[in-house]
Amino acid sequence: MGHHYASYEPRARREGVVVDAVLRPATPADVAGLLAFDMTVVVRTPEEWADTIDRSVRGERLLLVADVGGTIAAFAQAHVLEEHPEDRAPAGHYLTGVTVLPEFRRAGLARDLTAARLGWIGQRADEAWYFASAENAASIRLHEQLGFSEVLRAPSIHGVSFEGREGILFRLQTASVHGGANRGG
Template sequence: MPVGDESVSVRVATPADLDGVLAVQRRSPGRSFSGEFRDDATRAIKDPSRLFVVAVGAGGMVGWAATKHFAEADGQAPSGHYLMGITVAPESRRRGVARRLIEARLDWIRERAGYAYYFTNVRNIASIALHDSLGFREIARARQFRDVPFDGGTGILFSLDLNGRTTTD
């Protein structure tokens, strides 16, 4: 799919993609590229209950995104598949790459579940607007979800009905 000036494809990540994922992280201010991040990404790529995708353009990797399944509810956060982590390199932002990464994960989740979940900091206006445009609806606010605390104190949890129903489970 053409995205901005380049053609970008989204595909399932392999362990060979880790250096590219780390390069995207390094180019993205405020993003971790630590050994812990690398270990977490390695586990996610190898875990069949998760999806880890990468966006690749003519110049190399421009983004990545992952899912995670939680078998148990945690406070206000229901059990289910969550969109967990996404980074698009600064030079590729506002070109549709994040939308493509989200849609790839939603397609994968749709084959496994009726709902997808996502949470973010209340101040992450761009992410909230993008997910809203895809049909996500707010279901809760809290200081943390799934042991992830929010800088500034408030996070928002969203759900998306992947089958077109009007209520959540």
């Protein structure tokens, strides 16, 4: 149980370690690199990655990658979710699927990818949403540090269940981090 998550290590920050990453939207050439993430919770086929990239290129959603010298070290997404017919979580702009290859963790990549995605959401909406297993303490700490706060707990959120445990839904007012000005395009 919970073996997909990073172990919770609050003091493991790699002081002084600099990972020289370029954060950029994914392109069709990234499918091969993204297939290296088959250790994650959500495993996708090349066709599914290609489709997600295509929708990101068209601006319907966001798939960002952290490119470290040609290696895709991390990816993260943001997109709109409609209201789920059974779950209580609302429709809105969600952060989903931030994942960092183990050897590149604790260098700030997830934080930087999340700040960048919050900028993208902040241009489109006043609130950002995120959910995680209650067991994923590393992910929760990352998002709480960026200002997310808990809204509700449920066994299933947007159709995602959590290996028999609870999930937690979080919200952040993007207007409060981005000043609320200059939005709308």
